[in-house]
Amino acid sequence: MSTDDAASRTTVDTERLARWLDEHDLPGGDGDLSVSRIQGGSQNQLYELRAGGTRLVLRAAPGHASPERAGRMLREYRLVQALAGSDVPHARAHAASTDTAILGQPFYVMDHIDGWSPMQDSWAAPFDTDLAARAGLATQLVDGIARLSRVDWRAAGLEGYGRPDGFHDRQVDRWLTYLDGYRFRDLPGLDVAAQWLRTHRPRDYRPGILHGDYQFANVMYAHGAPARLAAIIDWEMATIGDPLLDLGWALIAWPPEGDDMVQSRYLDYAGLPPRDDLLEHYATVSGRSVDDIDYYVILARFKLGIVLEQSVARAAASGGDPRVATFDGIVVELIRKAAELARSTSLR
Structure with missing residues (x-):
């Protein structure tokens, strides 16, 4: 396992993350996983997960976030989950975790959207x-x-x-x-x-x-x-x-x-x-x-x-x-x- 860009390495425990992905039947659990930080204007942590030809996005609160703000990440996950089956354009959410050993904060994994933002x-x-x-x-x-x-x-x-x-x-x-x-x-x-x-x-x-x-x-x-x-x-x-x-x-x-x-x-x-x-x-x-x-x-x-x-x-x-x-x-x-x-x- 490796990151796409050594300069963007963080404290992500990729082995633990891979096991978590495997437990949730998501790509990357077989060892073919790369993790890279997505740069942008978001105040949250965003990572691209690649496993074979599949791309997913991991979203988490900032590493320094308070427990209250970190909890809002799981609240956000609940909202995105609720949109499943609707005609609202959104990135489908797959699973969430409270295991802070992986990234330092709760997070959830969603689909990667092939597009651009202004x-x-x-x-x-x-x-x-x-x-x-x-x-x-x-x-x-x-x-x-x-x-x-x-x-x-x-x-x-x-x-x-x-x-x-x-x-x-x-x-x-x-x-x-x-x-x-x-x-x-x-x-x-x-x-x-x-x-x-x-x-x-x-x-x-x-x-x-x-x-x-x-x-x-x-x-x-x-x-x-x-x-x-x-x-x-x-x-x-x-x-x-x-x-x-x-x-x-x-x-x-x-x-x-x-x-x-x-x-x-x-x-x-x-x-x-x-x-x-x-x-x-x-x-x-x-x-x-x-x-x-x-x-x-x-x-x-x-x-x-x-x-x-x-x-x-x-x-x-x-x-x-x-x-x-x-x-x-x-x-x-x-x-x-x-x-x-x-x-x-x-x-x-």
Whole structure:
């Protein structure tokens, strides 16, 4: 047994891993196993497992993760398992382990997806130059969560996975309380957005599976045109809540209303269809009303701004961290645009 790249070797106990794979009737248990680290933007540990002509992916929490975060990896596995048999594009999960001697953290093994992700701040060919083809990426992005919203989460065994009752009633206070734990500066527009959210809760709330961080960076596409969503990935923040928040999250900086959000965009939005086109597609596929979409976009900006502000606060307290230097401007922009949309929506 060996790794594909000596520079990427870690503390993976490949012999123990091979025995575990064999116990679960997965390829690699006969000694023909290679393990290599997958580099990327994920904060979790990802490894490619190769055995003969089969490729699998092992996903685990970071080596330094707390027991709570490590436990979320098994929670994520439960969610992905529940999607089996659905029409939601995802990597099929095979088995999970709590044996920390193999990798240092609990993990699970899933299918390898042959595709690409925009998480590296760029579009793959031909979408880098073909704007007509690029438009299909946006439609497919929305199509993925529209399908996810149709999954019968109770029938899929996800009863108790989240707290759907009162979901919107607790959003504002929950995130403001979270912010109070590290707040170190004023965020113009925060109070405006918070007050608007309190008084404009959705009229039609139907619980469903919520990915929790739905964006271009957390999906994979099949190679080549036309655009086809191959898999939704990174389910760590998933819960049972309001699926429409995933739509609002995806549309945080969408044209035309978000065209001035230069800090929050990590991709070139040229060629992407306007928001109204995507809302129509989502409504058709999901069967859900999108009349309250402004609420979800405002909530998404409000929540993401508060989450990112924690990193800004830590960097400020420690003298600066170049990895989060750009978050400062993103937070200010997100909160400003949340308030701006709230004010404009109130006038309609």
